[in-house]
Amino acid sequence: MQKFCVLILSCFVLLTSIVGCGGPEEITNQLDTDLENALKDASNGTGKSYYEFPSSDDFDKIPQDPTNPITLAKVELGKLLFHETGIAVNPREPEGMNTYSCASCHHAQGGFQACKRQGIGEGGVGFGVSGEGRSINPNYPLDSLDLQPIRTPSALNIAYQQNVLWNGQFGGTGVNVGTESQWTAGTPKEANALGFEGTETQAIAGLKVHRLDIESSFVSNSSYKALFDAAFPDIPEADRYTRITAGLAIAAYERTLLASESPFQKWLSGDDQAMTDEEKRGAILFFSKAGCYRCHNGPALNSMAFYALGMPDLDGAGVYGTAGDDVEKKGRGGFTGRAQDMYKFKVPQLYNLKDSPFYGHGATFYDLKDVVDYKNQAVSANASVPNVQLADEFKPLGLTSQEVEEIASFLEEGLHDPQLSRYVPNELPSGYCFPNNDTPAQIDLGCN
Numbered sequence: 001m002q003k004f005c006v007l008i009l010s011c012f013v014l015l016t017s018i019v020g021c022g023g024p025e026e027i028t029n030q031l032d033t034d035l036e037n038a039l040k041d042a043s044n045g046t047g048k049s050y051y052e053f054p055s056s057d058d059f060d061k062i063p064q065d066p067t068n069p070i071t072l073a074k075v076e077l078g079k080l081l082f083h084e085t086g087i088a089v090n091p092r093e094p095e096g097m098n099t100y101s102c103a104s105c106h107h108a109q110g111g112f113q114a115c116k117r118q119g120i121g122e123g124g125v126g127f128g129v130s131g132e133g134r135s136i137n138p139n140y141p142l143d144s145l146d147l148q149p150i151r152t153p154s155a156l157n158i159a160y161q162q163n164v165l166w167n168g169q170f171g172g173t174g175v176n177v178g179t180e181s182q183w184t185a186g187t188p189k190e191a192n193a194l195g196f197e198g199t200e201t202q203a204i205a206g207l208k209v210h211r212l213d214i215e216s217s218f219v220s221n222s223s224y225k226a227l228f229d230a231a232f233p234d235i236p237e238a239d240r241y242t243r244i245t246a247g248l249a250i251a252a253y254e255r256t257l258l259a260s261e262s263p264f265q266k267w268l269s270g271d272d273q274a275m276t277d278e279e280k281r282g283a284i285l286f287f288s289k290a291g292c293y294r295c296h297n298g299p300a301l302n303s304m305a306f307y308a309l310g311m312p313d314l315d316g317a318g319v320y321g322t323a324g325d326d327v328e329k330k331g332r333g334g335f336t337g338r339a340q341d342m343y344k345f346k347v348p349q350l351y352n353l354k355d356s357p358f359y360g361h362g363a364t365f366y367d368l369k370d371v372v373d374y375k376n377q378a379v380s381a382n383a384s385v386p387n388v389q390l391a392d393e394f395k396p397l398g399l400t401s402q403e404v405e406e407i408a409s410f411l412e413e414g415l416h417d418p419q420l421s422r423y424v425p426n427e428l429p430s431g432y433c434f435p436n437n438d439t440p441a442q443i444d445l446g447c448n
Contacts, residue, residue, distance in 0.1 A: 027277065028272070028277055028280075029272075031277055031280040031281065031284065032272050032280070034284050035267075035280055035283050035284050035287070036048060038283070038284050038287035038288045039051060039287055041287070041288070042287040042288070042293040042297065043297070048268045049268075050298070050299075051264075051268055051298070051299055051301075052265065052268045052269065052299065053157075053258040053259065053260040053265055053299050054258070054260075055260065056256040056257070056258050056260060056423075057072075057256070059071070059072075059256075062159050062255050062256065062258070063159045063160060063255070064159065064252075064255055065196055065197040065199070065200050065251070067195070067196060067200075068196065068197075068200050068248045068251060068252060070252045070255060070256070071231065071252065073227070073230040073231040074231045074232075074248065074249045074252035074253070075249075075252050075253045075256055076227065076231075076253075077224075077227040077228065077230070077231045077249040077253075078249035078250040078251065078252050078253025078254070079253045079423070079424075079425050080224075080227070080425055080428060080429060081102075081214070081246055081249060081250050081253075082101070082102045082103055082106075082250050082253055082254070083101050083102070083103045083424065083425055083428060083434040083435055084101055084428055084429075084430060084432070084434065085098050085099060085100060085101045085428070085430070085432045085433065085434050085435070085436065085437035086098055086218060086428065086429075086430030086432050087101070087207075087212045087213060087214050087218060088100050088101065088122065088210075088211065088212055088437075089211075089212075089213045089216060089218065090211035090212075090213050091122050091211060092122060092123075092144040092146075092211070093122075093123070093140060093141070093144050095137070095139060095140070096122040096123060096140075096144075098430075098432060098437055099122070099436060099437045099438040099441075100121045100122050100124065100146070100210070100435075100436055100437070100438075101212070101434055101435050101436070101437075102203075102206065102210075102212070102250065103434060103435030104119070104120070104121045104124065104134075104435050104436050105119035105120070105121055105148060105152045106152065106154070106155040107131055107435045108420040108421055108423055108424050109129070109130040109131055109355065109420075110130055110131040110355050110356040111154055111156055111351070111352030111353065111354075111355030111356050111420065112154050112155040112156040112257060112352070112420070113151075113152050113153070113154045113156075113352075113355065113356035114131055114134075114148070114152040114356060115128075115130045115131030115132050115134075115355065115356040115357075116131060116132065116134055116152075116356075116358070117151070117314070117318070117319070117358045117363040118147055118148055118151075118314065118318070118319055118320070118363070119147070119148035119151075119152035120134050120135070120136060120145070120146065120147055120148075121146035121147075121148075121210050122144070122145070122146035122210070122211070123136060123137050123140040123144060123145035123146055123147075124136060124137065124145075124146075124436065124438070125137045125436075125438045125439075125440045125441065126436075126438070126440040126441050126444055127435070127436050127440075127441040127444040127445055128444055129444075130355065130356075131356070133444055134436070134441075136320070137438070142320060142321070145320060145321065146210060147320050147321045149314065149321060149322050149326055149328045150166055150314050150328045150329075150361050150362070151166075151314060151358055151359075151360065151361055151362060151363035152356075153165060153166060153348065154348070154349060154351075154352070154356075155254050155257055156257050156258075156259055156349065156351055156352055156420075157257065157258060157259060157299070157300035157302070157349045157351055158199050158254050158255065158257065158349075159199070159254075159255040159256075159257075159258070159300075160298060160299055160300035160302060160349065161198055161199070161300075161302065161304065161346075161349075162174035162175070162197050162198055162304060163175050163176055163197070163198040163304060163346075164198035164199060164201075164202050165198075165202065165346070166328070166331060166345045166346055166348075166361050167306075167328070167331050167332045167334055167335040167345070167346065168198070168304070168306065168332060168335065168346050169182075169189055169192075169335040170188075170189075170191070170192065170198045170201040170202040170205065171192060171196070171197045171198030171199075171200075171201050171202075172192040172193060172194060172195045172196060172197075172201065173195070173196075173197050174197065174198070174304065175304055176192060179192075179335070179336055180192075180193075182335060182336060182337065188205040188206075188208070188209050189205075189335075190205075191204050191205040191208075194244070196248075196251075199251040199254055199255060200247060200248055200251040201247075202251075203246075203247035203248070203250040203251045203254065204243060204244055204246075204247030204248070205247075206247075207243050207246060207247055207250075208243060213243075214241065214242070214243060214246040215241060215242055215243060218430075219241045220241070222429050222430065223429045224429055225241070227429075228240055228241050228245065228249075231245070231249055232245050232248075232249075256423070257420075257423055259351035259352055259415070259416075259417035259420075260417065261417045261418065261419045262351060262352075262414065262415050262416055262417040263275045263279065263413065263414050263415075263416070264279075264283065264410075264414045264415055265417075267280075267414075275410075275413075275414050276409070276413070278405075278406055278409045278410075279406075279409050279410045279413055279414035280410075280414075281406045281410075282405075282406035282407040282408070282409045282410030282411070282414065283410045283414060285399070285403055285406060285407050285410075286407055286410055286411075289397075289399070289403075290376075290397055290399060290403070290407060291393075291397065292375075292407070294393060295307065295347045295393065296347060296350055300349040300350070300351065301349060301350040301351070301415070302346075302347050302348055302349040302350070303346075303347040304346065304347075305346070305347050306331065306332040306341065306344035306345060306346050306347075307344055307345065307347065307391040307393065307394070308331070308342075308343040308344045308345070308385055308389040308390050308391055308394075309345075309374075309375070309380075309390070309391060309394050310343075310379075310380025310381055310382045310385045310390055310394070311345075311360040311361060311362060311364065311365075311374070311381060311382060312360065312362045312364040312381050312382050313326075313328075313329045313361070313362040313364075313382065313384070314328075314329075314361070314362040314363055314364075315362065328361075329343075329384070330342050330343060331343050331344045331345040331361070332344045332345070332346070342389055343382075343384070343385045343386075343389050344389070344391075345361045350411060350415055351415045351416070351417060352415070352416055352417055352420065353368060353411060353412065353415070353416075354368065354412045354413075354416055355416075355420075359371045364381075367408075368408045368411050368412050369404060369405060369408040371408075372399075372404045372407045372408050372411070373404050375394070375397065376396065376397045376398075376399045376404055377396060378394050378395050378396045378397070380394075432448070433445055433447040433448045
């Protein structure tokens with residue numbers, strides 16, 4: 001009897017091992033191996049570490065402007081100023097006083113995007129749950145509305161962009177060396193002459209463009225004065241409380257906005273269970289067959305290159321303040337004026353895209369699968385873009401519908417950090433509601 005039991009047990013073990021071949025665990029392990037190999041090839045041999053974000057408080061490892069080193073005091077000041085509705089003190093209309101902030105169009109709930117096809121600063125009301133409920137104040141004249149003329153770019157992972165905006169116009173370094181003739185006096189581009197990189201330049205220029213003023217009694221009569229003193233102790237007091245120092249603090253904060261809690265980042269750091277098998281298959285395709293990595297590479301999966309892909313512009317019903325000849329629609333060429341740059345837009349970062357489901361510079365795609373399929377089919381949808389301008393890389397990829405879905409799954413879920421609220425202050429020194437402080441927004445946000 002004992003021998004019979006041993007024989008039965010041996011047969012069971014043998015049968016189990018045969019059935020187990022190619023089981024879920026083994027398939028997953030093979031996906032991990034395949035993804036590691038794809039990353040190694042895509043990064044010219046570096047591998048997983050090439051794509052990892054540093055910790056948001058490991059300032060030495062975060063890309064930064066050498067003339068604006070990141071410090072904790074700057075980051076803490078910048079976090080507050082970025083969300084502070086109390087510095088909206090020069091609105092075009094009295095009703096806009098203290099109602100909007102930088103975060104009106106770049107808030108955590110929207111992945112530091114607007115969660116609207118067209119971002120609205122001054123002249124907007126409401127918020128909804130994730131920014132989707134913001135709308136135009138019917139009492140505002142149209143020419144007083146502060147509306148984005150192109151889809152709001154994300155401030156997330158901005159540390160990996162030396163020059164910013166879709167046309168790369170901000171920053172006196174990097175790709176903008178040689179464009180000095182376009183830094184027109186009296187325009188936001190004039191801020192490039194300060195010599196800072198793009199994040200700093202945009203923050204400084206943006207404060208002026210959106211009429212956010214810190215050179216006022218607001219600073220001297222609040223706790224902000226001590227925060228500026230801590231952030232800029234080496235700057236003479238007479239020059240310490242300015243739009244430039246405020247912009248430098250905001251930029252230091254923005255550079256710490258890293259999507260390091262996303263499944264892909266967790267997988268890179270050793271958690272093989274952080275992504276689903278579908279997301280892993282999508283990542284393998286992204287970094288191999290589909291060739292997405294040729295444009296979207298590095299930690300933020302972006303680049304400082306500009307391409308024309310024939311995507312539609314920000315036009316149509318519900319869009320205000322744009323016209324057919326807007327320079328924004330000409331991309332890099334609208335800034336440089338060079339024929340070879342026309343209709344080319346900067347390669348964007350790819351994290352937390354699903355938080356603001358409007359894609360392309362014109363916010364004309366509403367599903368990431370549609371974006372992947374557009375690039376897979378490679379048929380221009382913008383008649384204004386001459387075929388000669390279309391990127392050589394814009395060609396059919398030969399992906400199956402299942403492969404398109406797998407890549408979209410990687411983009412939507414694998415690159416989504418669900419904990420961005422860690423970058424948001426609990427409250428502001430002013431006590432105002434944020435990111436918006438109009439009455440409908442106060443109700444939506446449950447404050448004041």
